[in-house]
Amino acid sequence: MIAAQAKLVYQLNKYYTERCQARKAAIAKTIREVCKVVSDVLKEVEVQEPRFISSLSEIDARYEGLEVISPTEFEVVLYLNQMGVFNFVDDGSLPGCATPPRFQTLVAQAVDKCSYRDVVKMIADTSEVKLRIRERYVVQITPAFKCTGIWPRSAAQWPMPHIPWPGPNRVAEVKAEAAWVLLCGEAENRLLMGGCRNKCLSVLKTLRDRHLELPGQPLNNYHMKTLLLYECEKHPRETDWDEACLGDRL
Template sequence: MPGRCPSRASVLLTRPTRTAPGSPSPRLPHVPHIRGAREGVYRWLKKATYKGSWPSIFGRNPRERRWAQGPKGERKRQARLMGGKAARDVGRVGKKHAQGQTRRKPGHRKALAAALDPTAYCETPVYNPDLCPNMIAAQAKLVYHLNKYYNEKCQARKAAIAKTIREVCKVVSDVLKEVEVQEPRFISSLNEMDNRYEGLEVISPTEFEVVLYLNQMGVFNFVDDGSLPGCAVLKLSDGRKRSMSLWVEFITASGYLSARKIRSRFQTLVAQAVDKCSYRDVVKMVADTSEVKLRIRDRYVVQITPAFKCTGIWPRSAAHWPLPHIPWPGPNRVAEVKAEGFNLLSKECHSLAGKQSSAESDAWVLQFAEAENRLQMGGCRKKCLSILKTLRDRHLELPGQPLNNYHMKTLVSYECEKHPRESDWDESCLGDRLNGILLQLISCLQCRRCPHYFLPNLDLFQGKPHSALENAAKQTWRLAREILTNPKSLEKL
């Protein structure tokens, strides 16, 4: 039926025994292999939704479809998209060239290439498919509309969020200054550098997280044995050095630096600071949570999380990265990412829900924000992520909140593994990369599992209602089908 989300059986195929460049990661649910990306997606869409009614560009009968396979078929397929004289010219030139009958006139190769790809020798890099619909390849048309969507919708979203961030950070900075007056160990680290606030993460246009970096940890061992997915503990290396720690009163009898105790103390300080700050009329604490959350002007929610920055070390639970058989990222980029290190956050961990031991309740949550940002530099990666975030904000903000921006960021990292070459992330490949990520997202939602990029044992969908994930899968399917089959629909999305 048109519009129906494909069943799980139609999405999930047998996982390959080994992962080669361009094939799906073994850590993710498998999606159909996309040969040439766009052709494979169209064939899959035809089988899954249109039941043969799709106006095929791959051939109208079995004989033509057989002929359309291979390099010669690719020429004919592209020529048919252009139509008219171009199709006849390409068919005639291509046939004679294959038989060796063409005379080597000056520029004949360039003319043939221009006929096959009308965008290759165009003087202007910006294409308007509405002016010459028969001369623009389908892929270039999708890229054109995606760039238009980015310039109009994504940039407007960025500008609105930047304005909100400036407003929110004024309030948060004032609250943190009051906290620092009461307790000098909690020094505000919310500083603006290059039009960016250090430690601030955008969860949604109305939800933010501010990471408050604390000073030295003292003499602690970083214990990360994988028993607590996504978490680690800080244990005093020598009981006799307890008094040397800056956070001595937050060390448990077992010698652990308690994330829960630090968060509890910080929450008390923030509650007092809210009553004293100059913005007390527009800010209030969010009740019924152990997290430190502020509601500002009844529109925005900001979570302030105490944290320690760990540089120069890499957690054991992420030691498998990078995968040895995948060429991305290169050794230099890997060294940069590991040098960035990670953060230890004092916040609730959903993977520890229901666990009662003291070590687990005092655990710190691992975060790799800076490492992930460094990985996604270059090519059209940032642009692709920005488009995904905008689509999520406008169409996938669903009951139960099954999807957030971090899920999109994670899937972009996996897509980088599947397509390790930098040429795979040229502007001309933007449509293919976006298609692949949306299809992978559908598969993850149907499997109800989205593994963390650095910590694959940590499921980012843990605790999400199954009905919400199913609803998100259907909505994502409608969105992906609309973009794939009608790129111009992006004007309304």
Template sequence: MSARKIRSRFHTLVGQSVEKSQYRDICKMVPDTTDVKLRIHDDYIVQITCAFRCNGIWPRSASHWPRSNIPWPNPSIANEVKSEGFDLFSKETNAAQNQPNKQASSMEGDAWAMSLHHAENTLLQHGSRRKSFSILKCLRDTHLDFPQSPITNYILKTLLLFECEKHYNEYEWEERFIGDRVIGVLLQLVSCLQCRKCPHYFLPQLDLLKGEPAHLLDQSAKITWNLVRQLILNVRALESL
């Protein structure tokens, strides 16, 4: 099954639907990309991805999880996570992106990618983990978001999952410890930025910072460390940041 052909067919079907829609004057397809992106009112861009749900299947590349030497998550939650499976979607390769005006070959434009979004969310649904993630996203938007920032919400989510392994007791995720957990994630972030590497939680061979310019990683590390200092020195900093 060709990922490129699936993406191309999906792109065509959405384009035809937009043209026939009563909203075609306010909803336009974004040109020069094989991804399906819609521009709404010239202000918002929405990306639609065609994905295949793979329930009850756990990827072989993540077979090491859960780690036997770490008591989190408990076996019942781990089984629930594995039963969630993953999503498989077509993704444009770098080779195709670098040749926008040329017809990419079948090999160059053909790639499938995995998303473990549902499994990750299952792990974060207990205690104050989800609330901690919401706070981290807010801090990113207000303090760590600058042009070409390498710090994404997904990286914060990944580091939060590693923080769950470090603090595996449920009482450590009560609301009174949220500040400590947030600081822990940000300290991990500083370390990853300085080391120029952030492994994916389930697929550690995948580096989420791969290809990011060194100067942006250094800049991000300094900004993140300044934020951590504020949180450490002022116990009520989260109320005002």
């Protein structure tokens, strides 16, 4: 039994090294190309509405603030600073510049003015703000609210009291540091730190890209992350996420 388990872990690590790392390298190249265009658009948005602050930044040759949905789809967060933040937290209202019609107008104007206007355009007929770049890539731009240290009432039920994962220290860390967005990717990424969680996620994403790239994309990388978060709740102990348990978790 132990020998079979060790063989499975070996094969999974080999898959991770050969397939997952190659996928990461290819996506990193795409990200560099996409971020040049998106950064230029976001600068124009900030000029029109100074309360917006781009989360997109290059750190040690890697881009922070961008979520990979699939090898050709990405999401970038644009933070709303100062005015409107506390109203949103206290009474659930949205400041005017963050409402969908106004935000779409801001981004559309930025696209028209940016240096890459020949290769980027807004995607019409959608309530979300999405850009199509070089006819190959799609980037969704999401307005967010930087509420460090303030946890919204709408999320007060998290974590569920009867579920032992995540532990109180990790919960406190997420609530204190993670920004609350109209999505919570930063908090989710923090929850997946430690053990082989991120390696599991990388394998799941690679399997999806290679075998489940179906018309209409019924499954995307966010589904893979959600699946893994449920697995974390089912297996709350850190020992459940040792490298030797990689096969069991997958």
